[in-house]
Amino acid sequence: MKAAIISIGNELLLGKTINTNxxxxxxxxxxxxxxxxxxxxxxxxxxxxxxxxxxxxxxFDIVITTGGLGPTEDDLTKAAIADxxxxxxxxxxxxxxxxxxxFAKRNMHTPELNRCQAMVPDGFVPLKNERGTAPGLYYRDAxxxxxxxxGVPLEMRYIFENHILPIITDTVPDVKPIIQKTVHxxxxxxxxxAELYKLDDLPxxxxxxxxxxxGRVDMRFYGTDEQRIEEAICLAxxxxxxxxxxxxxxxxxxxxxxxxxxxxxxxxxxESCTGGWVSKLITDVPGASVSYNGGVVTYSNELKHSLIGxxxxxxxxxxxxSEECALEMVSGIKILxxxxxxxxxxxxxxxxxxxxxxxxxxxYFGFNAEDHYWSSKQIFTGDRDSIRLKAAEFAILxxxxxxxxxxx
Amino acid sequence: MKAAIISIGNELLLGKTINTNxxxxxxxxxxxxxxxxxxxxxxxxxxxxxxxxxxxxxxFDIVITTGGLGPTEDDLTKAAIADxxxxxxxxxxxxxxxxxxxFAKRNMHTPELNRCQAMVPDGFVPLKNERGTAPGLYYRDAxxxxxxxxGVPLEMRYIFENHILPIITDTVPDVKPIIQKTVHxxxxxxxxxAELYKLDDLPxxxxxxxxxxxGRVDMRFYGTDEQRIEEAICLAxxxxxxxxxxxxxxxxxxxxxxxxxxxxxxxxxxESCTGGWVSKLITDVPGASVSYNGGVVTYSNELKHSLIGxxxxxxxxxxxxSEECALEMVSGIKILxxxxxxxxxxxxxxxxxxxxxxxxxxxYFGFNAEDHYWSSKQIFTGDRDSIRLKAAEFAILxxxxxxxxxxx
Numbered sequence: 105m106k107a108a109i110i111s112i113g114n115e116l117l118l119g120k121t122i123n124t125n126x127x128x129x130x131x132x133x134x135x136x137x138x139x140x141x142x143x144x145x146x147x148x149x150x151x152x153x154x155x156x157x158x159x160x161x162x163x164f165d166i167v168i169t170t171g172g173l174g175p176t177e178d179d180l181t182k183a184a185i186a187d188x189x190x191x192x193x194x195x196x197x198x199x200x201x202x203x204x205x206x207f208a209k210r211n212m213h214t215p216e217l218n219r220c221q222a223m224v225p226d227g228f229v230p231l232k233n234e235r236g237t238a239p240g241l242y243y244r245d246a247x248x249x250x251x252x253x254x255g256v257p258l259e260m261r262y263i264f265e266n267h268i269l270p271i272i273t274d275t276v277p278d279v280k281p282i283i284q285k286t287v288h289x290x291x292x293x294x295x296x297x298a299e300l301y302k303l304d305d306l307p308x309x310x311x312x313x314x315x316x317x318x319g320r321v322d323m324r325f326y327g328t329d330e331q332r333i334e335e336a337i338c339l340a341x342x343x344x345x346x347x348x349x350x351x352x353x354x355x356x357x358x359x360x361x362x363x364x365x366x367x368x369x370x371x372x373x374x375e376s377c378t379g380g381w382v383s384k385l386i387t388d389v390p391g392a393s394v395s396y397n398g399g400v401v402t403y404s405n406e407l408k409h410s411l412i413g414x415x416x417x418x419x420x421x422x423x424x425x426s427e428e429c430a431l432e433m434v435s436g437i438k439i440l441x442x443x444x445x446x447x448x449x450x451x452x453x454x455x456x457x458x459x460x461x462x463x464x465x466x467x468y469f470g471f472n473a474e475d476h477y478w479s480s481k482q483i484f485t486g487d488r489d490s491i492r493l494k495a496a497e498f499a500i501l502x503x504x505x506x507x508x509x510x511x512x
Numbered sequence: 513m514k515a516a517i518i519s520i521g522n523e524l525l526l527g528k529t530i531n532t533n534x535x536x537x538x539x540x541x542x543x544x545x546x547x548x549x550x551x552x553x554x555x556x557x558x559x560x561x562x563x564x565x566x567x568x569x570x571x572f573d574i575v576i577t578t579g580g581l582g583p584t585e586d587d588l589t590k591a592a593i594a595d596x597x598x599x600x601x602x603x604x605x606x607x608x609x610x611x612x613x614x615f616a617k618r619n620m621h622t623p624e625l626n627r628c629q630a631m632v633p634d635g636f637v638p639l640k641n642e643r644g645t646a647p648g649l650y651y652r653d654a655x656x657x658x659x660x661x662x663g664v665p666l667e668m669r670y671i672f673e674n675h676i677l678p679i680i681t682d683t684v685p686d687v688k689p690i691i692q693k694t695v696h697x698x699x700x701x702x703x704x705x706a707e708l709y710k711l712d713d714l715p716x717x718x719x720x721x722x723x724x725x726x727g728r729v730d731m732r733f734y735g736t737d738e739q740r741i742e743e744a745i746c747l748a749x750x751x752x753x754x755x756x757x758x759x760x761x762x763x764x765x766x767x768x769x770x771x772x773x774x775x776x777x778x779x780x781x782x783e784s785c786t787g788g789w790v791s792k793l794i795t796d797v798p799g800a801s802v803s804y805n806g807g808v809v810t811y812s813n814e815l816k817h818s819l820i821g822x823x824x825x826x827x828x829x830x831x832x833x834s835e836e837c838a839l840e841m842v843s844g845i846k847i848l849x850x851x852x853x854x855x856x857x858x859x860x861x862x863x864x865x866x867x868x869x870x871x872x873x874x875x876y877f878g879f880n881a882e883d884h885y886w887s888s889k890q891i892f893t894g895d896r897d898s899i900r901l902k903a904a905e906f907a908i909l910x911x912x913x914x915x916x917x918x919x920x
Contacts, residue, residue: 118538120535140526175703212704255724284528378795383791387900401807403791411806
């Protein structure tokens with residue numbers, strides 16, 4: 105069985121909204137063993153909607169649309185869907201009660217505009233939305249399933265998890281879910297990895313996707329046979345072990361937190377150019393507080409001095425973007441927080457602030473692991489955003505590497 | 513003229529990678545006056561690639577593919593493209609020299625695998641890639657343009673900006689670019705806004721898209737006549753002024769920084785549950801340092817006490833997630849940094865840590881504007897990520913509201 109996704113919305117085509125819904129649905133459908141094999145993004149336009157439905161409804165077992173169910177008048181999706189399936193729309197009293205109750209909870213009257221959200225095509229089942237006013241829609245024709253979902257990610261996910269997931273599981277009990285495991289590498293190019301780990305080595309029923317990220321490469325192994333995937337990963341462990349920072353940990357930060365926590369360590373941060381991004385990545389992980397004490401964002405030179413004791417002479421003579429400053433920052437935050445490990449980051453994220461000596465992208469790191477201090481200088485390329493992200497991830501991956509005892 | 517985008521990659525359909533390339537291309541094409549009207553995502557599969565090309569090549573003036581140009585063996589894109597256009601592949605010596613020079617720069621030998629990147633279909637122009645090894649590809653048939661781009665965002669953007677943009681500008685000099693202006697609102701529902709600002713009020717040649725974000729609603733006006741768009745926005749200013757935090761500022765943080773800087777103010781932060789996210793949002797903005805001094809992430813109670821002077825009795829009696837703690841945090845960071853304005857955030861981001869009294873999503877904020885201190889309690893819904901994002905944006909938008917003198 106296979107699925108298709110139709111994303112509806114001018115804002116997606118105009119690039120004002122990034123289509124995270126498609127990634128969410130793709131991932132969930134793969135997990136259920138009904139992978140999406142086709143996805144299309146179209147305008148908020150009845151003609152485009154029925155054309156897209158015409159293209160996929162006969163070819164796929166499950167079709168899911170997102171977008172176009174809001175209360176405002178640009179939402180024509182429901183009429184186009186009803187029309188495609190040759191149905192009339194009727195007013196659903198129960199949906200209307202629910203919409204009104206949501207507004208009543210907030211002590212607001214229900215705008216007249218929301219009435220359209222209670223219209224449901226004949227033969228369709230409205231899927232109750234506890235996160236917003238618009239219901240999802242479900243239609244079944246023999247073994248083919250159709251779902252219409254909201255565009256707002258929070259609502260879309262709620263409907264998928266609470267309504268669609270059980271329906272799909274009931275309908276397709278025998279399929280084998282696709283199993284995915286990811287080997288995360290750092291500090292090596294995609295083509296060098298591919299030389300070390302040849303596709304000939306791969307079991308025939310396991311697929312491998314190379315996923316270059318900003319500053320690192322992920323290798324994703326997937327298939328339906330877990331045993332064979334484990335074999336493939338085991339081989340990767342033999343051939344490219346020095347570059348692997350984790351198998352399956354989702355982020356560098358979650359891998360670092362596990363490495364710290366399992367050894368009873370704690371960490372604190374002193375950030376300048378990354379401006380809190382390292383801290384944000386670490387606290388993205390639920391339960392980060394078991395190992396993370398906190399830190400400072402000393403964005404101004406004054407705070408570098410007054411808050412974590414970087415010497416004025418260092419700032420004057422070497423500048424804030426220097427090895428000396430990075431090392432004083434890391435020892436300063438260590439003293440302030442009494443953590444066993446610490447990281448500092450100071451650099452030039454751009455677009456301004458670079459010089460011939462210190463170009464935009466120059467970043468100094470200070471690291472501490474118990475009694476051991478060391479520094480690193482890196483020059484990252486790209487725009488402000490990617491320089492900052494690369495610096496934040498490098499800080500985390502470098503400390504992780506030392507905890508794992510890898511030397512590349 | 514109109515464009516279509518073909519995104520190639522199993523990882524996109526499996527939801528392991530979010531398709532940011534499509535948003536980037538959509539936005540750039542709209543700006544050039546050749547909006548994307550259709551986008552499709554397909555598997556890394558020659559059959560799927562030629563089928564997708566068959567669907568769009570006759571209907572659109574510009575077709576762009578992304579993905580499938582890397583050095584590893586899962587990349588079959590180029591062969592499928594050559595095949596669709598009835599061309600043979602030839603070895604391009606100049607591209608090969610470039611690939612080799614990139615590896616030489618890093619003192620590495622060029623892996624044999626990279627040779628395939630120098631294969632170019634006859635009649636196609638390779639587009640030089642200074643950010644990686646794979647060149648882009650360009651093909652023209654009468655007035656129809658075809659481009660094949662990398663999947664790695666940094667490389668894709670480099671090729672678009674440096675090669676494709678001038679080609680499109682040369683080819684379509686007379687089209688009117690689509691002008692977009694966004695009215696950003698906060699603290700009001702989409703349907704309430706739509707009652708206050710009726711579509712009947714909209715000039716006929718201006719379109720309006722309602723874009724609910726996490727915790728706020730954007731209204732995007734677009735069309736080709738700037739004057740008419742200004743009229744539409746002016747009317748919004750009359751009807752919903754109390755909810756508008758900005759027109760066209762890209763982010764709450766950039767709007768706040770402008771509001772602070774224009775008044776000669778400075779700001780510092782004390783974050784707990786947002787863990788540096790507010791600081792990250794502020795330092796995302798180039799030049800943030802003119803108004804932003806820095807701050808602390810006091811994730812542990814110990815640091816709340818030792819670093820910014822929250823009293824132990826407050827932590828014991830009221831807890832870290834309390835109005836009292838938020839106010840002590842904001843006055844503590846203010847004393848430490850001597851900024852004119854300050855924000856503190858402390859709450860329960862979940863998934864654990866909630867109680868009957870203080871549910872997950874409960875967040876207290878402390879605000880300071882010169883001599884004036886105030887607090888706010890909010891209960892946000894959603895998962896850890898969206899609670900943290902809503903809290904970070906609320907902190908910024910609330911201080912911005914007070915600077916703008918709006919009371920809703």
